[in-house]
Amino acid sequence: MSDERIWTAAVLVIGDEILSGRTQDKNVAQIATWLDVQGIRLREVRIVPDDEAEIGDALNALRARYDYVFTTGGIGPTHDDITVDAVAKALKVAVVIHPEARAILDRYYTTRGGLTEARLRMARVPDGAELIPNRMSGAPGIRLGNLFLMAGVPHITAGMLDALTGTLEGGAPLVAHTIGAWAPESEIADVLRAAERDHAGVAIGSYPFFREGRTGANFVIRSTDGAAVAACVAALTVAIEAAGYAVTDGGI
Amino acid sequence: MSDERIWTAAVLVIGDEILSGRTQDKNVAQIATWLDVQGIRLREVRIVPDDEAEIGDALNALRARYDYVFTTGGIGPTHDDITVDAVAKALKVAVVIHPEARAILDRYYTTRGGLTEARLRMARVPDGAELIPNRMSGAPGIRLGNLFLMAGVPHITAGMLDALTGTLEGGAPLVAHTIGAWAPESEIADVLRAAERDHAGVAIGSYPFFREGRTGANFVIRSTDGAAVAACVAALTVAIEAAGYAVTDGGI
Incomplete structure (x- = not known):
């Protein structure tokens, strides 16, 4: 990769x-x-x-x-x-x-x-x-x-x-997978940092929002390596749930 | 100015x-x-x-x-x-x-x-x-x-x-006035060029659109000199109407 x-x-x-x-x-x-x-x-x-x-x-x-x-x-x-x-x-x-x-x-x-x-x-x-x-x-x-x-x-x-479309030479498309949680991103910050560190070649973006009177964030996991994205999504989901927040696959 | x-x-x-x-x-x-x-x-x-x-x-x-x-x-x-x-x-x-x-x-x-x-x-x-x-x-x-x-x-x-707001030093704000017409901008191009040339310090932007199955364009006349904007708007309105198109003040 x-x-x-x-x-x-x-x-x-x-x-x-x-x-x-x-x-x-x-x-x-x-x-x-x-x-x-x-x-x-x-x-x-x-x-x-x-x-x-x-x-x-x-x-x-x-x-x-x-x-x-x-x-x-x-x-x-x-x-x-x-x-x-x-x-x-x-x-x-x-x-x-x-x-x-x-x-x-x-x-x-x-x-x-x-x-x-x-x-x-x-x-x-x-x-x-x-x-x-x-x-x-x-x-x-x-x-x-x-x-x-x-x-x-x-x-x-x-x-x-x-x-x-299809006429320009390119490489492997970036695979992106989004998950979301009704959590202030500041409570998930350590978990995100660890997940990115543990999964080489993967970048995690954190995008907070304020909706319906509540604070939440979506997390976008990106890599050209689809398997690495899947592994990172799985690990991050477990870690966010361990922190006490339900995770919505596909983002909120 | x-x-x-x-x-x-x-x-x-x-x-x-x-x-x-x-x-x-x-x-x-x-x-x-x-x-x-x-x-x-x-x-x-x-x-x-x-x-x-x-x-x-x-x-x-x-x-x-x-x-x-x-x-x-x-x-x-x-x-x-x-x-x-x-x-x-x-x-x-x-x-x-x-x-x-x-x-x-x-x-x-x-x-x-x-x-x-x-x-x-x-x-x-x-x-x-x-x-x-x-x-x-x-x-x-x-x-x-x-x-x-x-x-x-x-x-x-x-x-x-x-x-x-109000804490940064600035100059005179740009005055902008928009007019619009249901005309292809290509039919008004000469008129616009002449209006800009005749009014020093004024810039005219032409913004075409396609709406309700018809072609139109808005024209934005800008300058720090409000009187110059007004003069250019007046001249341009007359010229567009002379080309056979009704002009909508404020844009379409």
């Missing part, structure tokens, strides 16, 4: 609307969940403003560290959609009109008022890019090797992820 | 649970909204795993660039709560037990099973820190100059923000 290659990814969220608090980001969670199924670990997220230099600096920092980088936002037709230009500049390549993207947009807008200059902006890609199909709207996503430029609108990004 | 000092902030989210997709982050949006009222711009967010080196590197990068840095997560009583240690290491200070935090926890846990060793972990702070009161649970947040260590659980962070 420990010899296995771990594939890693980062997400770069491009969006003044997230930083202003106006919009609640939903793409990080959906990309994270999707990556998990592909056997790829999301290791870092950055959210930056709609600013060419900020986007470029963050992109280059993330590209240097992770196997895959996904950006979200800024690939639409309006003046504040600057992702393609920022990425091309960071990669030191030209921006070109992708002929297939142009053809797709041309078809899509035939019955929708025609391919205006603004709409044609969505056919602009960094030189050398491929397209990521988008069944939800005309505009495709953009792939450049291990870099993926996705939409900001979550259901469009969902469609693009769907088109990429 | 342009001579005015802009105060900036970053948020560092510490959380395997966010990167795994298990938990939807809610702290970024609430901190962003709160900062806006304080006249402080949220300029960057990073989400990193529960890893001491990753936390330290990100913290030092953000501290160097922004006036204020807020972290969320990892200040509880369990083994995976490593924020205090990571921050102390990054700042090259010792970790100490804060006497006031110890007293608060002692009082809080008197009727809740006593101050165990695990719970005492929540009194540990980087040397030199002050406390941020937390009415929701015993454990306080931690302030070190312009660095704020907040909880991961959103309603606890909300209480800590409340305690900080």
